[in-house]
Amino acid sequence: MSEQPSRCGYVAIVGRPNVGKSTLLNHLLGQKLAITSRKPQTTRHNMLGIKTEGQNQIIFVDTPGLHADADKAINRYMNRAAASAARDVDVVVFVVERTRWTEGDQLVADRLRGLKTPLVIAVNKVDQLEDKGELLPQLLALAEQHPRAEIVPISALRGTNLDALEKVIMQHLPEGRHFFPEDQITDRSSRFLAAEIVREKIMRQLGAEVPYQVTVEVEEFAQEGSTLHISAAILVERAGQKRIIIGNKGERIKQIGSQARQDMERLFDSKVMLNLWVKVKSGWSDDERALRSLGYSD
Ligand code: GDP
Ligand code: K
Ligand code: MG
Secondary structure (H helix, E strand, O other), rough: OOOOOOOOEEEEEEEOOOOOHHHHHHHHOOOOOOOOOOOOOOOOEEEEEHHHHEEEEEEEEOOOOOOOOOOOOHHHHHHHHHHHHHHOEEEEEEEEOOOOOOOOHHHHEEEEOOOOOEEEEEEEEEHOOOOOHHHHHHHHHHHHHOOOOOEEOOOOOOOOOOHHHHHHHHHHOOOOOOOOOOOOOOOOOOHHHHHHHHHHHHHHHHOOHHHHEEEEEEEEEEEEEOOOEEEEEEEOOHHHHHHHHHHHHHHHHHHHHHHHHHHHHHHHEEEEEEEEEEEOOOOOOOOOHHHHEEEEOO
């Protein structure tokens, strides 16, 4: 009887904004680590999600989508992050949406064309299909366009067919032992995860352009007894945006804080006291130096 060799490797999750990359990462890990919303720019940084199962370890790299519009420093930063992730991995998972093929998808497909790395195309959101027969023409078209790719229809939200996706990925991982300890799930700090949770609530609660002009900085993160004390500043570009986030009599920021606290308590498995305030710091999203000071550096 021969034993399966242990495998370990890196897998980049790429695709245009909003196809469901971060949702996929969370479902694969069985835990909400990456923030998700209906808006592009929700994910701004590359982030590792580490899944260890027995001898095998898959290290997923969630990426910001490739942003077609690279006029601002923050968008150029996100594009560099996505492009660099796709280069140094063992497998690339290219996430697309069933039925909808856009210019953004084409941009990603063009970038991937020259790559020698094994390619898996995950056709996501199949739960939105009433008639599964509708999927077949799209799968055939994709297969024709990407003859060397393996194509797997999935629903990241419902978890449909993710076993099949993982199996295909695993076949391409090199043999080897764990890179990370088995209890480590990400390369990101707890402070980073806390800031992201606050930003998710803002992305989800506020319409239009405000969320794109917001970043969050954790200023205190300290365990005192059984309670985690977290203070975070929400940085915006203009005074008007500050008023919107605070809301009428502070209603909005209270809601953002209470939803964020609940997620933090789940993630950190601790009682959390969360303190939020809003600061105007104009120009942060289009100033390379300000971006670096806020942790947007590569
Ligand atoms: P990302 O920008 O590619 O990381 O996309 P997100 O993971 O943030 O997801 C964008 C939106 O698509 C969110 O509203 C998700 O809830 C939704 N979404 C992701 N996967 C699925 C899916 O399999 N089915 C459906 N119906 N919605 C999904
Ligand atoms: K999104
Ligand atoms: Mg994302």
